[in-house]
Amino acid sequence: MAEPAVSAHEVRKIYHRRGAPEVTALSGVSLEVRSGERVALLGRNGAGKTTFLKIASTLLAPTSGHVEVFGHDVDRTPGEVRPLIAVVPQEGKPFFHLTPREQVYTYLLTRGFARAEARRRTDEALGQMELTEVADRLSVTLSGGQRQRTMVATVIATEAPLLFLDEPTIGMDPFARRGVWASLRSLTRKGSTILLTTHYLDEAEALSDRLYIVERGRVLVDGTSEGLKRSTGGSLRVTLTGPAATPEAFGSFGRAYPETGALHVVTTPERLPELLSFALRQQVTAAVGPVTLEEAFLRVVGRSIDEES
Ligand SMILES: Nc1ncnc2c1ncn2[C@@H]1O[C@H](COP(=O)(O)OP(=O)(O)OP(=O)(O)O)[C@@H](O)[C@H]1O
Numbered sequence: 001m002a003e004p005a006v007s008a009h010e011v012r013k014i015y016h017r018r019g020a021p022e023v024t025a026l027s028g029v030s031l032e033v034r035s036g037e038r039v040a041l042l043g044r045n046g047a048g049k050t051t052f053l054k055i056a057s058t059l060l061a062p063t064s065g066h067v068e069v070f071g072h073d074v075d076r077t078p079g080e081v082r083p084l085i086a087v088v089p090q091e092g093k094p095f096f097h098l099t100p101r102e103q104v105y106t107y108l109l110t111r112g113f114a115r116a117e118a119r120r121r122t123d124e125a126l127g128q129m130e131l132t133e134v135a136d137r138l139s140v141t142l143s144g145g146q147r148q149r150t151m152v153a154t155v156i157a158t159e160a161p162l163l164f165l166d167e168p169t170i171g172m173d174p175f176a177r178r179g180v181w182a183s184l185r186s187l188t189r190k191g192s193t194i195l196l197t198t199h200y201l202d203e204a205e206a207l208s209d210r211l212y213i214v215e216r217g218r219v220l221v222d223g224t225s226e227g228l229k230r231s232t233g234g235s236l237r238v239t240l241t242g243p244a245a246t247p248e249a250f251g252s253f254g255r256a257y258p259e260t261g262a263l264h265v266v267t268t269p270e271r272l273p274e275l276l277s278f279a280l281r282q283q284v285t286a287a288v289g290p291v292t293l294e295e296a297f298l299r300v301v302g303r304s305i306d307e308e309s
């Protein structure tokens, strides 16, 4: 079996700053990303996602524990790791005085690509990110989403064996996000591995083979988005509105919880006809949809918050 792309064991990170209290950002993260996988790290703000990506991409030393990238320890042999990876950092910006074309092209040259190959890849990546029209304007004149697309273009052009993308589609419109998804899928078809973070759970669902939910510096759960959704107790969510839509009346059909003036019930297709005819008799309006990853995330993380407090 091929070596894992990322293998992390009990990674801890405590930030120390003189005169400031210590911050424990990671308290024992173990995870594995297999070669060729697309894996998402999910978690609330401050959960430790960026800290983990920085450690795994050789930008930050762990306090203890270790991470291997394709078998190389990131802390002891960063020089072996760096040629194998490319990173879209959180809130990174392209150089203001370069155009997107110059930015992508020079980055490829510094990574050792020959000029002709660098030019070909630059054109291709700019095209994939739909930046061709603005490719020769200074980055300082680009919109926020166009700058972010430039960051992603720079990294996908490398076709590095392992890509770390920290909120790669932040600020992008729905078309641009789908463009990124398509490019990342095509990269993994060619053999790359992807570890990304995102707060867009539809993106995590569309893109990742597997995901980890991180909370307070620990892995809470890992699995597929399908598996995680199943753990909510059903595949359907029925949204009920009307005076009689109460947890007491509908709780027997599945987990029922009120939100924004409606009652949501997570249930199974088998229970649905009965639920709908009951709702009709109670003069309650019902809308049926699939359970989303967002729902599963809120449940899993919410339960952990309740247990801590
Ligand atoms: N340089 C630093 N010095 C001190 N504390 C830090 C530093 N960087 C991050 N932290 C803290 O470490 C914790 C984890 O931060 P991190 O940036 O890894 O979270 P995150 O999961 O990426 O969050 P977000 O979704 O907001 O990007 C937070 O409590 C944060 O305040």
Ligand SMILES: [Mg+2]
Residues within 6 Å of the ligand: 049, 050, 051, 090, 166
């Ligand atoms: Mg972050």
